[in-house]
Amino acid sequence: MKTFKNIKYIGLLAIAISFTACNDEEDFEQFLDMPPADAVALPAPTSGSADFSTFVSLGNSLTAGFADGALYSIAQENSTPNIMASKFSLVGGGNFTQPLMNDNVGGLLAGGSPLPGFGPRLVFDGAGPVPITNLNPGAMTTTDIVLNNPTGPFNNMGVPGAKSFHLLAPGYGDLNGLFTVPATANPYFVRMASSSTTSVIADAMAQAPTFFSLWIGNNDVLGYALSGGDGTNPITPTATFDFAYSTLITTLTSGGAKGVVANIPDVTAIPHFTTVPYNPIPLDAATASALNQGYATYNGGLQFAMSNGLITQAEVDKRTIAFAEGSNNAMVLIDEDLTDLTSFGIPSYRQSTADDLFVLPLSSLIPQGYGTQIPLADKWALTPEEQAEIATATASFNATIQSQASAANLAFVDANALLNLVKDGNLPSGNYNLTSDLVTGGAFSLDGVHPTSRGYALIANQFLKAIDLKYGSNFEASGNLVDIGEYNTNYSAGLQ
Template identity: 75%
Template sequence: MKKLKYIWFIAAAISLTACSDDDNNTEEMSEPLPELNAGSANFSTYVSLGNSLTAGFSDGALYRISQENSMPNILSSQFSLVGGGSFTQPLTNDNTGGLLAGGNQLPGFGPRLVFDGSGPVSLTDLNPMATITTDIVLNNPTGPFNNMGVPGAKSFHLLAPGYGDLNGLFTSPATANPYFVRMASSTNTSVIADAMAQSPTFFSLWIGNNDVLGYALSGGDGSDPITDQATFDFAYSTLISTLTSGTSQGVVANIPDVTSIPHFTTVPYNPVPLDQDTATALNQGYLNYNAGLQFALANNLLTQEEVDRRTITFSAGENNAMVLVDENLTNLTGFGIPNYRQATAADLFVLPLSSLIPQGYGTQIPLEDRWALTPEEQSEIATATASFNATIESAANNAGLAIVDANMLLNQLANGGIPSNGYILTADLVTGGAFSLDGVHPNSRGYALIANEFLKAIDAKYGSNFEASGNLVDISNYNTTYSATLQ
């Protein structure tokens, strides 16, 4: 087999700029802009709640400069122009990312990703001297914190007492989150309790992504199920009622279609180049499997349609489809016939698979459930997202809150892009300008774009005029990537 590289990243050197008139700053105004005002909003004490999208998580890690360019921190800088107060974040110690516990790296909490010219790699691959220095046992910052975004949190986690208890990290299953361990005011507090202790006059809430994203990132294999509707409804309504008990002012955002992000759209279904000898060898390897399908057809165990769908063939050329295990196929494992089929354009694949394809994954080694989202699994995600978003919209409207349609925003990025400040941002990995190298979280420029959407929603609800006065942020001031030498 020819050596397969990250061929879908080669265009990374192409300029990220594109022609577009800026709807905020580049157009000459024939009349002076109005003076900025807050309308009826009171930004004096702003508190943000959410998950990684609120914390500023980027490139597979939480690191200092990504936090400084978090969506809420960008909002707070604009709020400060009209009476907003200070905004404190639980900043990490470095720009390496990753977490330690008593000097030992926490499993799964490694350094940020960087681009090596072909694809995303760990920072230490390019900069072996980079060191993780943020230790959740030895050097946590002192709160209270206005940014209460906790990477990895689901809706109900924001209500959970003890979510910041260090001991809860070592139970099975874990009952705590290492990021909240750094932030929590006490071992038995909750995210919502620490937020309300600050008596916010204005809040933002962007939660729910992880309630479906965990299932998607695991390829729908069942290890991280979608939150059930009743649990989500209770958690979200409780959060809103609690937050509005002290103030009726705030902005919420709904849940994007997670299957539209580059983590699931970058790896094609047919990325495998083969020479004739390798194709012949692979076909020989699946000979018995294909013969088993014919046996099943002859014994009326399968229809001709399903046999055709499940038959595996490779040929010399650049675009061979991968083989995956599909639990939705007729189960004939009792006859020694696995649930194999070749992928189609309707399947989605997780980004980490890209580095494994050259090792035979998808050819000699059929892909397990965790590597792919089948159409049936995508449908489950879409149904849950729509139901959760209906809950969010209803709660926001009943409480009189501003709402950001993040779902529509992400779909626009995935389908043609969004023009802003001389750029067209898209959902393409590396070249699109909006997403970081993990393919899940925005980069700094993407967070700036989202912050502008929050400001527009606040304008519409509370009569402020960030947009009309020319006080949306200039996204060109925010980076798309950061050097491996950044410390």
């Protein structure tokens, strides 16, 4: 085998010398560009039965390209629909316009003042996610929803924070609606809306789309999850979601447009809820003893409640608080599903178990005594009962999405199954195997909710595959899926 290799390379050298002797550089370059003898010629890309000339994408933050807790320019450029549009352009797709932010810092201003709740993007400081200004004090938010909104129409109609029914709401882009209680508008749609009275669906349809994507519904359950199920952001009622979704599909297809839709991922499988363990508290012997003394009265109250027939021994065991020297103490939380003993002066405390999930922002508060001296309020945790509510709603909404897609003969992406594969680390793509680990997994950005640019590229490939399957295009067969390795996972604090 070694002799054969040497003969082969000597032969190539002899050919190269002959080209050089003839001084024919053009022929030599053509020789170098020749494909291997066993190369397979790929077919030219085709659109199949789809018409991509006017592509409009509707949705929420997952459509907009939101990442790292903010919307910023380079993440928008790597949004799933923008990646898709770059491939549609190969088969007749037109321009794809996005309402780009003014910078890569993120955050929103209103008349020069920071808009509360819309801060700059997160970066990694070596220990965890922090605002970019912690590492780069010169980073400045410059996108102002009063002073410098872009001009549409926009093909990317993804509105961060939008729920299903918001896409139908007139006035969702009215600046004045931001200051009502409750708010009736969304600052990201204020930037995009063609007028103060229009709706997302109206602005989309005004462009007479020939092809659309719709990925909506995540916030209909995610808002409840992010608030720890405390009731401040309830799950959308099933009847409301079903009406909104069917209306969107009927409207989008009314002009004969084809499209692709995606269902709702399991929000409890994302790193925002799986990064903080249930037992993260290290204690020395003295501190554990002091905490046990502090909860002694509470534990005694449980015995009183049992002796009076108010709770069972099993509930006493579940609610008893006990700390020990070591690095893996469970946290104390308030559980509204426990028997209510507050009329006897006994709060609804128990320690966390592996069945509980905790929101990512809690990680910075644990060293301040949260979970030990300060029992965790409802907003910090998702109990098994709250997780069951989310799972039930997600299953119902996904059934509606799939049935509507089938009835309208649309392409369908099972985003739920896709991100569960990511969660389990069972989704290799090229040279990468993305997981849901925060920071290092590659799929999720630093907010633990939204994908990285690489994650959005992965999702774009799934959309393209679904379109191939339904409409006979050949993005995959023609070699026009994207290489996810060309897309970033985290962006540096120096990028402004």
